[in-house]
Amino acid sequence: MSDSTDISIRETIIGEIHRIAALHNKTLAALTDSLPLLESGLDSLCIAVLVASLDDALEIDPFSDDDELAFPVTLGDFIQLYEDAES
């Protein structure tokens, strides 16, 4: 797990994506902000694992208390969600 005080949320997320993809034998696409998450190579289960891991690593779960939240479509949306939740 990463230490959230030393590296950015973005780096933590990207690092976790690589770690989870390797664990689940998934091949990742080039991770750009405009990449739809579901085309990243991660399936729903991997994304569920990612959200849980980020909750543990960053102590942020932007999905937890927000019924109005729109689901993030792109990787950029996803990172933004965590950056907004922290600020």
Add this chain to the structure above:
Amino acid sequence: MKMPNPDPPTLWDLVQKTGLPAEFSLSDSHGAVALGALDGGTCLGIELEQVRGRTVVVYTERQRSAALAAVELDGVARRIVLCPPDLAVAKLASVIANAGVELILSDKPEALAGQVDVRVAACGLPARPAPPRPAEAFETEWLLFTSGTTGNPKMVVHTLQSLTGPAVAGAAHAAPARWSTFYDIRRYGGLQILLRALAGGAPMALSEADEPVGEFLVRLGDFGVTHISGTPSHWRRALMSPAIRNISPGYVRLSGEIADQAVLKQLQSAFPQAKIAHAFASTEAGVAFDVSDGLAGFPADWVRRADAPVEMRVQDGSLRIRSARLASAYAGDPARQLADAEGFVDTGDTVELRDGRYYFTGRREGVINVGGLKVHPEEVEAVVNLHPNVRMSRVKARKSPITGAIVVADVVLEDRDGFTFTQTRDEILATCRQLLAAHKIPVTLREVEHLEINASGKLLRVNA
């Protein structure tokens, strides 16, 4: 089984009664086939007369082959065993024994050569000319697999009547509909949609296991889907796809998992014109109700309502159902009771009452629902406990906004020196990856000092 019984219409009767309009078809990524192809035609590589009164397994690669075979077999075969897509060939032996199977129909019959002890015949397109259907109809039994069972697969017995009616409160019957579902039609949730489409003369687009969700949504957009169903996890995945913009259904249905307020609101916001309904159904208990007021849970006064076609009770915290839509028995296990003495099936789904509404809280026996796939904690614990450093473990659910739940484990280690938790954890996870499907592997392992045991000596389990 009653035989012969001309009274209840067969599935083909229902299909034919629609007048077989030209657009009445089943489509997948390979194209569409009109139901009219079965009018004087057959997709079976065996004469219907030879299937009459037999128990037939439908074991196909493609959903379309299975759907067409079922239309032809209902009313002719004694039993139709509809195999889900993930049923391994190795499990067929127990299915054959438990259901008394005499014939297997497959769209890839060559793949079964030498692997099973019963006759294998082909099914699938193209249709070929067929002699008229046998006049006398059986009340065919439909054997469906319960989801997420461990060990040998369990099947319950339905009939076309228990699968199709009576209609439940809140169900939509708007026409003209163009149906689809994220489910596989060989599972209860998908079969419900297929039967509605078939009885309504409506076209239906079938999902495919390996088709990326974006491509499926584009296909549904081209198809012009108006009515579509899936689990909350299916829908969350769809909502994360940019291709969600391709569809604008008028009726969106969720079932198979707890529909929370968040996913209901997100769907209403994605499809402002649509009626969003969530349904409660299980393979054993059938369809119990549709909720379409936009809220999670269901009104408390639906429970113990006397004159309803589906009667509900809450007993010991779980929802019980009695209706004409229940399965009648477990196939191959007649001693196992499906319903209690009064005819109520315990769904095992726990509910709690808050402000005049019941909300689902999880499963009583701790079964974890990961994106519609059930996980028995005991199965995962057995694998975790294989490690010599583990004294005991408890596997439980952790809430997930993506798949409803994910699997996590608490582990009590042996009280001796010479190893670290980190090393043990990595070894446990490596074993899990070898022995368990991906959705069953604990996402996190936590070391705990002890696990609570209840008065009868069992591991204390809490709801998901």
